[in-house]
Amino acid sequence: MTLTSVSTGRLLPSDPATRRVAEELYRLMADLPILSPHGHVDPGMLATDRPFRDPATLLIRDDHYVTRLLHADGVDLASLAIGQEEISDSEAREIWRLFCERWHLFAGTASGYWLRSTLEDVFGMERLPGDGDPDTLFDALSEALSADDMRPRALLERFDIEVLATTDDPLDPLHAHQALAADPDVRTVVRPTFRPDAYLDPTGAGWNDRVERLVATVDRDGYQGYLDGLRESRRRFVAQGATSADFGVLSAVTAEIDPSHAAALFDRARKGELSSGEAELFRAHMLFESARMSTEDGLVMTIHAGVFRNHHSPTFDAFGPDRGHDLPVATRFVEPLRPLLQRFGTAEGFHLVLFTVDETTFSRELAPLAGFYPSVFIGAPWWFLDAPDSAARFRAATVETAGFYRGSGFIDDTRAFLSIPARHDMARRTDAAYLARLVSEQRLRIAEAERIAVDLHDAIPRRAFKL
Known part of the structure; x- marks a missing residue:
């Protein structure tokens, strides 16, 4: 994988003796292939393999890590041509100028780190956006993007x-996946x-229309048709190679309720008659039922909890x-997940990967669970936490309780393909x-550290995500 010289001291300890050990360990990991078991790259981009348009579209306009700080x-945001299907060369160039003028805003941020690494390591640029x-x-950059070796499939390689x-x-018909x-x-x-x-949140815009299309796939209406439609869709994904099902939720609350009660809630939801409390109960029940489905079909269940989506309504509109403007909130797992874990926590083959943007839960809840x-x-560490200092805090907060081998391995969780x-x-x-x-502190032998270094980026993600 390595695109830079192994001798670079980027992110390695400043103490010379510890750095030498870190360099040796890094060498063991540097050339391992990338396993990316959760992310948001558009498969259609890979299927069509069209050249990337321009630096502004590729690196700025569609990367909300970048646009949020500019905003x-x-x-x-309108000046960044967000929402436009096509932008002209002059528009792209103006967006790039605007970004370069504000390059200093990204100093010390995760976004700045990804961008700098991408420019230096992928494009081989010595000049940075703030250099004038x-x-x-x-x-x-435009000239580099026109080369065949910068097309999406070539970059996969x-x-x-x-x-x-x-x-x-x-x-999704998964046509792009089939073609690939x-x-x-x-x-x-x-x-x-x-x-x-x-399809699980009855308060979401368009929920009824989605459910209508879902139940039509199994030619059966009502709550049972709804469950069957979800199971059939999951089966189709498994057939196409899927190994996980992902749930982005505000709360990790789960609940097991009687099927007749669930059916009644579903019928009321279709009529738009649910109270806010009933909607919360239905969501909690469907998270529980999703775990049941994972015990049936083997899909790893990943929960990305604790994000208030679309915080600024005018921007969303x-x-x-x-x-x-999706923002972190305080998140709990121990009590909210107990109904789910009571039933499925020791089920053979069931995998539940828990992500949070609330660092306080690392040592208090996630590692003990x-x-x-x-x-x-x-x-x-995910989203606001997928940065060097956060990653170090994550290790310190979780390893002493759960060790290295109860983790998921790293995920990049990105739409920014070139930053992977x-x-x-x-x-x-x-x-x-x-x-x-x-x-260095004599808490591990070097041979132990060498094995762990490789496992963290190979065996551990393969096991957690059933790769």
């Missing part, structure tokens, strides 16, 4: 991505991921979802640094 500095003359850099999971609607699987020249295994959120339940795996190697390289470097400290 916080007073940049109108943005047009020259724009032209150099260059990045050495062995497995890449996308995130897909339950009724049938192409002998695509060596990366591109897997769909079942993401049913919009104007530009839609995923525009940088994973330290008892064979089904529970600690999800890697930078993200995985960051995780490998921070893991090397953490392990090197334990060796």
Whole structure:
């Protein structure tokens, strides 16, 4: 995977003795293939293999990590051409200039790290956006993007991505996945991921229409048709190579209720008659039922909890979802997940990967849960936490309780395709640094650290995500 020289000290300890150990450990990880079991790359982009348009579209406009900080500095999202299907060269160039003028805003941020790594390691650029003359850099990047070795499929090969999971609607026909699987020249295994959120929340916009289309696939109406439709969609995903089902929820509350009660709630939901409390109960029950389905079909259940989606309604109304205003909230797992874990926590073959953007839960809830339940795996630092310092805090908060082997392995969780190697390289470097400290403190033998270093980015994600 490595796109940079192993000798670079990026993210490695400043103490010379510890750094030498970290460099040796990093060498063991650097060339391992990338396993990306959860992310949001568009499979259609890979299937069509069209060249990337321009630097602004690729690196700025559709990356909400980037646009959110520009917006916080007073940049109108409309000036970034967000929502436009096509932008002209002059528009792209103007967006790039605007971004370069504000490059200093990204100093010290995860976004700045990914962007710098991408520009230096993928494009080989020595000039950064804040170095002046943005047009020259724009032209150099545009020229690089026109080359065949910068097309999406060539980058899959260059990045050495062995497995890449996308995130897909339950009724997606999966044509792009079928085309990629049938192409002998695509060596990366591109897997769909079942993401049913919009079908489980009766308060969501368009829920009734989605449910109508879902039950039509099994030619059976009512609550049982709804469950059968979800099971049939999951079966279709499994047939196409899916290994996980993902749930992005505000709360991890689960509940087991009588089927007749659930059917009554479903019928009231179809009529738009649910109270807010009843809607919450239905969501909690469907998260529980989704776990039951995972025990039946083997899909790993991943829960990304604790995010208040679309916090600013005017921005959502104007530009839609995923525009940088999904914000973390305090999150609980121990009590909310107890009904689910009471029934399925020790079920053979059931895997539950728990992600949070609330760091306080790492040592208090996630590590203790994973330290008892064979089904529970600690999800890697995610979203606002997928940064070097957060990754180090994550290791310190979880390893002493659950060890290294109750984790999920790193996930990049990104739409920014070109940042995938930078993200995985960051995780490998921070893991090397953490392990090197334990060796230096005589808490691990070097042979133990060497095995763990490789397992963290190979055996552990393969096991957790059933790869």
